Amino acid sequence: MKLKIVISRIIPYLLLILFTLPIIIGYVWILISTFSTRTYGLLPVDKDGKFGGFTLSNWSFLFEPEIWIVTFNTLILALGLTIGVVIVSMMAGYALSRIKFPGRKAFLSLTLILHAFPTVTLLIAIYFVLRWIALIPVLGRNIPIIGGFGYNTLGGVILVSIAIQLPLGIWLMKGFFDEVSWDMERAALIDGCSRFRTWWDVMLPQIKPGIAALSIFSFIQGWGSFIIPYTYMVNASRATVATYLNNLLSETAPTNYSMLASVGLFQLLPVLIFYIFTQKYLLSIFAGGVKGAA
Amino acid sequence: MRKWILIVIVGIVVIAVGVYFLVPRIKKVEVEGPREVKIVVRAKGTATEHWKADCFDEAAKVLNAELKSEGDNRTVVIEKMFDDPDWGDYVRSFVMAADAGIAPDIVLGGHEHIAVYSTAGYIMPLADSVSEIKGMYPEFDDVIEGLWDSCQLRGKIWAIPQDIEARPFYFNKPKLKELGWSDAEIKALPEKIRKGEYTLDDMIATAKEAIARGVVKPAHGYWHRPKRGNDFYQYYFAYGGIFYDPDQDKLVIVKDALEKWYAFQRRIVDEGITPENFIGTDWRIWHDTVSHGKALFWNGGSWQWGEWAKLYVKDEGGQDYLFKNVGYALQPPGVRGKSGGTLSHPTVYMVTTEKASGRGDKDLVVRLLARATTKELNTKHAVESTHIGILKSQADYAPYKEDRFLSDVIYMLDYNYFLPNHTMFSTWEDAVWEGMRASELGDRSPKDSAARAIKLLKSELGDDFIVK
Structure with a gap:
């Protein structure tokens, strides 16, 4: 009996270890590679193939201004995406959850369809929109930090990323608002609150875990974003960390995988740290529900 | 509340309409005196081909010294974009930028790109004939005669050869x-x-x-x-x-x-x-x-x-x-x-139109290209990347002649052929x-x-x- 209990407890762990091992090995390889001239499997080796060859030279990119430009851009993109998605999703999610208006169902269906569209199919159409936005004075190309909202600006990339991320955000927020009791809202309205105040003071505090989860999810999406900055920034290698990383890969020349691993780890670290501290909230996306549901 | 929302919306609309119509009419005041001319260069290649873009730093030094001695108030500042995406992404990126009016001033490409880029109005013709381009600058007169064929379309010269190669x-x-x-x-x-x-x-x-x-x-x-x-x-x-x-x-x-x-x-x-x-x-x-x-x-x-x-x-x-x-x-x-x-597939430098790049001073761009088309700079590229030279003077230029591989394969150019410049x-x-x-x-x-x-x-x- 005791043996059965032990086995039933051990087997899931063994299976989990077995399935996560390749991922763990991948991370270990990245870590080792960043401090080695080359690796043989997980073993750091020198140019003669013997154990050794430790170096810090793979981190030399940290002393180039380019990496800090792309890191700053990536941070702005991730923050802009997060703020944009959360604000619009909070408002749209509430309206779709609580207010009856013509076209509500159609809007919901269309949002879902947009979510199903692969980004790559929209690239050319979005390009024409961004090119048009770029012609608008000030808004198009003359905003500090983000450049503007037109083609070849960080703001344009943020705008497109928000649009592509919004369907998921709106549906998530709608799900969270659906879970909040009508009684609470009615009480607020009867007490004389306006719709806006009800939303702000009564409803939003109830879905804080959802807001936190969507913020984290959006930030991580923005941080790793590749295809949109790669397409809509002319100097793609100086756009974001992901495009900078891509620039280290050449079609024909051999790649310095140790350097690649270092930049990859540099990109990964903030996300890993962020994830460790916020995974509780992130999981509430999948669990759904209101405060405490996660 | 509603009143305020209405006021804010009307305010935004008025400002937006005002900005849209008024800002383009405000003319920039031309400032007399020293002026920086930014020339953006876009090139692609592997690490051994970095001279495709770096040659312009050297060329700009020469050009700026010339401008200074001539009393010209302009100074050239080079901005380079050099990386190695695949050709499809490279061309897409250029076409999108050119269509949006923010293309680089000089773009490196295969000579076969001339047909599409020129038809779309992205690049400008540099001369009406081979004799005209050769007469513009001595550096252009030094280009191997046969290479101009790959730069011609509809009777005009659209590009300057950058390098050429054999496929042994x-x-x-x-x-x-x-x-x-x-x-x-x-x-x-x-x-x-x-x-x-x-x-x-x-x-x-x-x-x-x-x-x-x-x-x-x-x-x-x-x-x-x-x-x-x-x-x-x-x-x-x-x-x-x-x-x-x-x-x-x-x-x-x-x-x-x-x-x-x-x-x-x-x-x-x-x-x-x-x-x-x-x-x-x-x-x-x-x-x-x-x-x-x-x-x-x-x-x-x-x-x-x-x-x-x-x-x-x-x-x-x-x-x-x-x-x-x-x-x-x-x-x-x-x-x-x-x-x-x-x-042979010569890569060429093309000069974008004012509409495609959003910048003028194309006379300086062409002159910069001339200063970059020298035996010294081209040989640096040729030797480091084992591409064949494009200038007649390179045949007798010691650093080029001393490169055994380049000297060995140069005869292949007598047996080469090009792709057509057709849209x-x-x-x-x-x-x-x-x-x-x-x-x-x-x-x-x-x-x-x-x-x-x-x-x-x-x-x-x-x-x-x-x-x-």
């Missing part, structure tokens, strides 16, 4: 020796190919023998380029194919040559000298295999010699190792008696590539593939296309 047929000398060839026979192979005495059929026979006798591993007798690219057209040319009829300004398929080319692609697989499903093999595997002497014959580019020396066999001795182990010749003909050949050439390429891929993979017979390619081209190109 490489062979592994120790393996041929192991097969029983004498040193003299190995040394004579390039000359036999030049004279048309050693053909693609002979190459297949030699490779088969090497595999049968265990000199190389099966399917390591002949490795062509692993991915789509211009190199493949050399087989079409080897069997008598041509791309273009200049008299009629039409793209051409020579049916017999196309069928023979496709048959060759399948045959090298059937004979076991090239691996099955070879198309799509990673470039790094390809480079590693051929540079380390694991294949008997292969076809590559002259620029790859430099890549192998610096990036693949550096530890084994670089160029010394390559000279000891690797030989090079023209691409063998498919027909006995026909000279070997090589496809619809990419359609031609798409159709013949699909047929070639299907033939080599065995999806369709070579004859069937050729018939399909011709049918497709007839329907897509219509009057722009003829079959011979």
Whole structure:
């Protein structure tokens, strides 16, 4: 009996270890590679193939201004995406959850369809929109930090990323608002609150875990974003960390995988740290529900 | 609350409309005195090809000194974009930027891009004739005469040559020796190919023998380029194919040559000298295999010699190792008696229009190009990346002459040919590539593939296309 209990407890762990091992090995390889001239499997080796060859030279990119430009851009993109998605999703999610208006169902269906569209199919159409936005004075190309909202600006990339991320955000927020009791809202309205105040003071505090989860999810999406900055920034290698990383890969020349691993780890670290501290909230996306549901 | 929302909305609309109509009418006041002219350069290449962009730093120094001495109040400032995306992404990025009016001032491209870019209005003509461009600056007069052909379209000169290359047929000398060839026979192979005495059929026979006798591993007798690219057209040319009829300004398929080319692609697989499903093999595997002497014959580019020396066999001795182990010749003909050949694909610098780049001062851009087209700068690029020089003066320029590989392969330019500058050439390429891929993979017979390619081209190109 005791043996059965032990086995039933051990087997899931063994299976989990077995399935996560390749991922763990991948991370270990990245870590080792960043401090080695080359690796043989997980073993750091020198140019003669013997154990050794430790170096810090793979981190030399940290002393180039380019990496800090792309890191700053990536941070702005991730923050802009997060703020944009959360604000619009909070408002749209509430309206779709609580207010009856013509076209509500159609809007919901269309949002879902947009979510199903692969980004790559929209690239050319979005390009024409961004090119048009770029012609608008000030808004198009003359905003500090983000450049503007037109083609070849960080703001344009943020705008497109928000649009592509919004369907998921709106549906998530709608799900969270659906879970909040009508009684609470009615009480607020009867007490004389306006719709806006009800939303702000009564409803939003109830879905804080959802807001936190969507913020984290959006930030991580923005941080790793590749295809949109790669397409809509002319100097793609100086756009974001992901495009900078891509620039280290050449079609024909051999790649310095140790350097690649270092930049990859540099990109990964903030996300890993962020994830460790916020995974509780992130999981509430999948669990759904209101405060405490996660 | 509603009142405030209304006021805010009306305010935003009024400001937006005002800005939209008023801002474009505010003219910038031209400032007298010193003025910086930003010239943006976009180029692509591997690490060994960095001079494609870096030459402009040196050229700008010369130009700025000239401007200063002339009392011109302008100073040139260079902004470079140099990376190595695949050609598709590179062209897409340029086209999108040009269409949005924010293209670089100078863009590097293949000469075949001239047709599309000029038709779209992205690049400007530099001169109305070869004599005119040669008269503009002494540097342009120094460009090898034949290269201007690749820069011409509709009677105008649209670009300045940047580099040129050959696509040699490489062979592994120790393996041929192991097969029983004498040193003299190995040394004579390039000359036999030049004279048309050693053909693609002979190459297949030699490779088969090497595999049968265990000199190389099966399917390591002949490795062509692993991915789509211009190199493949050399087989079409080897069997008598041509791309273009200049008299009629039409793209051409020579049916017999196309069928023979496709048959060759399948045959090298059937004979076991090239691996099955070879198309799509990673470039790094390809480079590693051929540079380390694991294949008997292969076809590559002259620029790859430099890549192998610096990036693949550096530890084994670089160029010394390559000279000891690797030989090079023209691409063998498919027909006995026909000279070997090589496809050259000059890369060129093009100057964008004011509309495409959003900037003026194009006189300075062209002058900067002239200052970058010098034997000193071009030789730095040629030697480091093993590309062939584009200037007549390089032939007597010591740093160029002293480069053994470049001196050895320069004769190949006497046997080279170019792709056509035709707006619809990419359609031609798409159709013949699909047929070639299907033939080599065995999806369709070579004859069937050729018939399909011709049918497709007839329907897509219509009057722009003829079959011979």
